Amino acid sequence: MNEQRTRTIGGWFRDRRIRTKIWLVYMPLLLIPFLILGYAGNAVYSNAIVDKTAKSFADNSGLIISRLNGMLGNVESSANMLSLNLNRAISAHPDSSADFNLARYTAITTQISLALLVFPDVDSAVFIDTSGRVYASHPKLEEKRPPDSDAIYAELDATNGINLWLPMQRRDYWVTDEQTPVLTAGKKIIDIQTGRTLGVLLLNLKESRLSAVLRTMNAEPSARYLIVDEGGSVVSASRDDALLRSVEDAELASWIKEHDDATSIRSIQREQMLLTIRSFPMLGWKLASVTPLSALTTDLTQIKLTLAIVAGLCLLLATIGVTYLSQWIARPIIRLAKSMKGFQEGDLDERLVIDSKDELGLFAAGFNEMIRRMKGLLANIKVEQKQKREYELALIQSQIKPHFLYNTLDVIYALSEMGRIKDVQRTTKALADFYRLTLNQGREMITIEQEVRLVQDYLAIQHIRYSDVFTYSIDVDPGIMPHPILKLTLQPLIENAIYHGLKLKREPGRLLIRGYRSRGLIVLEVTDDGVGIPGEKLPALLRPPADPSEEKEGSFGLRNVNERIRLSFGEQYGLAIASEPGRGTTVTVTLPSVEKNGVTTDD
Incomplete structure (x- = not known):
């Protein structure tokens, strides 16, 4: 060791x-x-x-x-x-x-x-x-x-x-x-x-x-004596300002109460004090002295x-000696170290410039060649990472689209079983409009305005079937409508609120979709007053399960939306879930405030 x-x-x-x-x-x-x-x-x-x-x-x-x-x-x-x-x-x-x-x-x-x-x-x-x-x-x-x-x-x-x-x-x-x-x-x-x-x-x-x-x-001018009775009041003192009042400092009062004959050093009112105390048995009093340590050590x-x-x-002498030794012995090495510091900080465009042909010159030439090769490798890695992100995004999106389609076809089937032909027609029309916007010539990024239209079509479908289960309202700031968003960001959140929150409630509920700008970010909220989610289950909703076979339908949709946002916009964006059993759930989507040309705004 x-x-x-x-x-x-x-x-x-x-x-x-x-x-x-x-x-x-x-x-x-x-x-x-x-x-x-x-x-x-x-x-x-x-x-x-x-x-x-x-x-x-x-x-x-x-x-x-x-x-x-x-x-x-x-x-x-x-x-x-x-x-x-x-x-x-x-x-x-x-x-x-x-x-x-x-x-x-x-x-x-x-x-x-x-x-x-x-x-x-x-x-x-x-x-x-x-x-x-x-x-x-x-x-x-x-x-x-x-x-x-x-x-x-x-x-x-x-x-x-x-x-x-x-x-x-x-x-x-x-x-x-x-x-x-x-x-x-x-x-x-x-x-x-x-x-x-x-x-x-x-x-x-x-x-x-x-x-x-x-x-x-009292031999020490800075010291003060106090005579304190059993109730903690000062009955006599070398200074009249504390007379017939309780000891002002709580720590000093506590120390006097707890001791009869003692000496101690304590911090009183942020100053180190020497405290002594003697009992006064004739009347049940105590004699205490308080002396600043600074006054006792003035000679120091x-x-x-x-x-x-x-x-x-x-x-000073050491600094002069170190400076001389550095100039005489270490000047070439220090110059080399200063040049290398730029490389350590990530600047790969600098080069070591040493004209000598000695060991340092050979080292500089080899180091410059290494930096050139590193730049090429980093460029290749960036391209590969970009392709990987695009593949992952496409895979997640392909999982979400069938997921929504299955649930919507279930709605149409249920309506047809009930003989609600007009509702079947309206639902089919809303589904067609929904997929028309969803396909969007293959583009995955749409505006918030288009996403709101998708939500309106989806809610029209669901409200036909569950008109006695919930009502809904949409309140989105017109100023954020042109900003980009991934397709099908809000729909899985709304679907989860209906099936796992409002549908399980014994009375009609309410669904609210809001959108606004806050602190330079775009914030979208889906709020329901359904049954809510127990607090111990919230962290697991956005975390992949250890066993894929144990994936639950509700958490699948939420997790996929969260992963898509993080892959597309960055790790600092995504979903946040707040819920209280019996009161409801709010799912918040945080996105960057980006103009149409892709530049982040500063508001």
């Missing part, structure tokens, strides 16, 4: 041109080392940068999560501290009347303000007692009561006093800035002595505090440019 492969490669190299052989030997020796060195260096350096960056992002993500966990822990610690302090403040100033209790209000707001001083990560806080009174760290938070405050109160009241985190959202109530999203921790305040509910506490953490951490701890541009310059210089 190896010996055969080596022999094949050697034969291929032997058949190359001299200049190509020089290039194939000289260029690889020069360029391959540079290409290997450049590719290996680029791959190793790129992989090292990507691996180092991926590890750096993974470590950095761990630090970010630790910082965010600390912030969230401060919020929960603030809630726990306020739970105790509010117990003392409320017990010291009980709500004894429906009037505003200034001492109680001052005590509660003072505890809230002290908690915010101790835990600066908390932006604002609100306490709602069981009477619905609001005590806040800022008067603005007390101005507006939300329509769903009862639902929020009920959700917190249903807990046993644990901290409950509400989703990151923008709100126009219980916040100091309506445009800034906030993350809210809620807690039910319970009297530690009696266990009764004192109210609910809400602590707000601005999203800007989270995104500030993402931006501050200078290396690639240097390699490209070196390779270009090598290519």
